[in-house]
Amino acid sequence: MxxxxxxxxxxxxxxxxxxxxxxxxxxxxxxxxxxxxxxxxxxxxxxxxxxxxxxxxxxxxxxxxxxxxxxxxxxxxxxxxxxxxxxxxxxxxxxxxxxxxxxxxxxxxxxxxxxxxxxxxxxxxxxxxxxxxxxxxxxxxxxxxxxxxxxxxxxxxxxxxxxxxxxxxxxxxxxxxxxxxxxxxxxxxxxxxxxxxxxxxxxxxxKTKGGREPDILTDDTARLPRYYYYFRNKYYLERTSNGKKGALKETYRDLAKLAQILTQRQPERWQKAGLILRGWLAGKQFHPHVRHIKEK
Incomplete structure (x- = not known):
């Protein structure tokens, strides 16, 4: 090397x-x-x-x-x-x-x-x-x-x-x-x-702003649409890394976050709830192709 x-x-x-x-x-x-x-x-x-x-x-x-x-x-x-x-x-x-x-x-x-x-x-x-x-x-x-x-x-x-x-x-x-x-x-x-x-x-x-874990509960409204990727990718990661146990654990996390949004009457709560649900559903069906160095 x-x-x-x-x-x-x-x-x-x-x-x-x-x-x-x-x-x-x-x-x-x-x-x-x-x-x-x-x-x-x-x-x-x-x-x-x-x-x-x-x-x-x-x-x-x-x-x-x-x-x-x-x-x-x-x-x-x-x-x-x-x-x-x-x-x-x-x-x-x-x-x-x-x-x-x-x-x-x-x-x-x-x-x-x-x-x-x-x-x-x-x-x-x-x-x-x-x-x-x-x-x-x-x-x-x-x-x-x-x-x-x-x-x-x-x-x-x-x-x-x-x-x-x-x-x-x-x-x-x-x-x-x-x-x-x-x-x-x-x-x-x-x-x-x-x-x-x-x-x-x-x-x-x-030189990042804040340096904290992203949180749909507190993030700026303009950044909300990107949380679709957060919930989809996180579910996929847990599903592929830890199998059914990981997928189930991530489902519980997503449901807990959804409950927080709805019970706390969060601003833009319906948009946030929709992003969590869409991301979770997409994560269940997400099967990206791994590309290699020489592949177009």
Missing amino acids: NQQVTAVIVTYNRLALLKESIAAVLNQTVPVANLIVINNHSTAETAAYLTTVQDKRLHAVNLPKNLGGAGGFTLGLQLAFNQTTSDLVWVMDDDTVPKPTALENLLAAANTLQGQFSFLAANVRLTDGRPNNVPETTNNWSTKTAANLIQIQSASFVALLVARPAVENVGLPLPEFFIWFDDIEFTRRLTRFAPAYLALTAQVVH
Whole structure:
């Protein structure tokens, strides 16, 4: 496995944050070989800015429509592995700002593991230093103390270093997810091929708003339609990960959330109730196709 790294940033209408993220990625103490920016049909200002970046490593892909985070990362990984010789791809959202030594420390961890891993997750912190997007550890997780590594079962797409052999084996993320849980589903699949680890010394700042679990009860009205994907994808994830037991548990969770909405007389309660029911029903019949690197 070569240690040439191609970075992938997926962006949608957050130009100020994107500028920070690009600058941080291009100024790592160990340089990336390439940076692919997937512009998910942002306003024209984003595409215009990308033409001004004077660095030959940057390759912008301006999409004619928004594929969601899931579609963006699927395309980014596919391009990175098909169009470069990199065996490692470093993926992140546009609100991720890696510390200058983040990639250096991820690669040090890769060396320690001698390539025997499916992915490495960075140590994600909010702007105030609190942990964020904490990965799901394995049931019998172990700590490689000397290397500051913790074995994990899944992680988010916030500064995730993914190995080519693992993706070749288990396939790409599921673009049909659009948003939410695409990273969890993908990384759980990756760990079936080889172990994965959280690299504690590889720090990144996640400039997300709030840093809390999404909640249909309290979220902005404008964001409500996307909760269809939340409930559909979550049901699918539990159904495929834990079988009938997982599907039943997720059904109970959805019914409990539905009861909260109706009994508390929530604003937009009928819209919220409809989103939960539609998402739950769709999750029962959702059977997306796993694509592979060479597949169109």
